[in-house]
Amino acid sequence: MLASQMGIIDVVVEILDARVPLASRNPDIDSLARDKKRVLVLNKADLADEKTTALWEEYFTRQGFFALAVNAKDNDKKKGGTSKLTATLKKIMQEKIQKQKQRGRINAPIRAMIVGIPNVGKSTFINQLAGRAGAVVADRPGVTRGRQWLKVDGEFDLMDTPGVLWHKFDDPHVGILLACTGAISDNVLDRITLATHFLEIITSHEPEIVKKRYNVEICGNMLSLLEAIGNARGFKMKGGVIDLERTAITVLDEFRGGKLGRISLEKPS
Numbered sequence: 705m706l707a708s709q710m711g712i713i714d715v716v717v718e719i720l721d722a723r724v725p726l727a728s729r730n731p732d733i734d735s736l737a738r739d740k741k742r743v744l745v746l747n748k749a750d751l752a753d754e755k756t757t758a759l760w761e762e763y764f765t766r767q768g769f770f771a772l773a774v775n776a777k778d779n780d781k782k783k784g785g786t787s788k789l790t791a792t793l794k795k796i797m798q799e800k801i802q803k804q805k806q807r808g809r810i811n812a813p814i815r816a817m818i819v820g821i822p823n824v825g826k827s828t829f830i831n832q833l834a835g836r837a838g839a840v841v842a843d844r845p846g847v848t849r850g851r852q853w854l855k856v857d858g859e860f861d862l863m864d865t866p867g868v869l870w871h872k873f874d875d876p877h878v879g880i881l882l883a884c885t886g887a888i889s890d891n892v893l894d895r896i897t898l899a900t901h902f903l904e905i906i907t908s909h910e911p912e913i914v915k916k917r918y919n920v921e922i923c924g925n926m927l928s929l930l931e932a933i934g935n936a937r938g939f940k941m942k943g944g945v946i947d948l949e950r951t952a953i954t955v956l957d958e959f960r961g962g963k964l965g966r967i968s969l970e971k972p973s
């Protein structure tokens with residue numbers, strides 16, 4: 705569907721997760737949209753480390769993209785940052801708008817396609833941008849919605865598309881990062897393993913976050929660390945055994961909800 709619609713699209717707006725900007729980029733989009741102008745939205749910037757997000761903006765700009773950090777959840781369009789998209793689209797399409805004016809076509813719309821993996825915040829982003837009540841917002845990866853067009857500021861036609869993942873992760877670490885952020889459903893994963901991977905990533909560059917939040921000493925064995933966290937929280941089952949499943953869910957939920965602070969799991973090299 706994306707490929708068949710590409711011919712009528714002027715700009716492709718790719719929504720990424722600011723905490724994992726590389727892992728949340730669908731490589732298929734690169735080939736599908738190779739001839740198109742591209743905007744990368746670093747969404748959920750409120751959950752990511754601010755300095756790291758600024759570095760990602762620079763990184764993508766150097767690669768020739770237009771990159772914008774956004775918090776689509778903010779009720780204020782200006783503060784949240786989606787209003788920057790309108791200005792960026794105008795800048796990108798200046799030449800086309802000018803040419804159309806010369807041909808007497810004054811109000812020809814700019815057509816932008818919104819793409820992104822499931823749960824990255826496409827609906828929330830569109831709601832903030834278009835102020836449209838009623839777009840489906842659900843924390844259920846895999847929910848498919850049909851194609852729809854939206855009018856924004858009377859000047860842009862925005863095509864919403866269903867969230868798509870690619871069918872094989874060449875790098876298993878990408879799958880782990882996406883699972884940590886909730887882009888892949890928890891139901892298909894072993895949460896304890898996932899939580900130990902998460903703890904490994906976070907303690908390798910910011911051990912203080914875990915130490916402070918859970919009041920535990922950092923050790924090299926992540927399963928033992930998870931156990932220590934469960935112990936500190938009093939998550940015990942019959943016989944005093946630590947409930948690792950509950951501990952894992954808690955750690956992952958607290959990260960996803962921003963309770964561990966603003967954390968970027970990927971940093972530009």
Ligand code: G4P
Pocket residue numbers: 747748749750751774775776777778820821822823824825826827828829840841842843844867
């Ligand atoms: P999708 O269309 O790409 O699948 O994603 P959707 O907009 O449904 O958003 C998925 C979840 O991410 C939602 O959480 C949404 O509120 C949250 N979200 C989207 N953008 C942002 C952002 O910029 N910052 C933060 N912090 N969260 C964001 P949810 O738990 O399903 O919904 P709710 O409990 O917030 O209502």
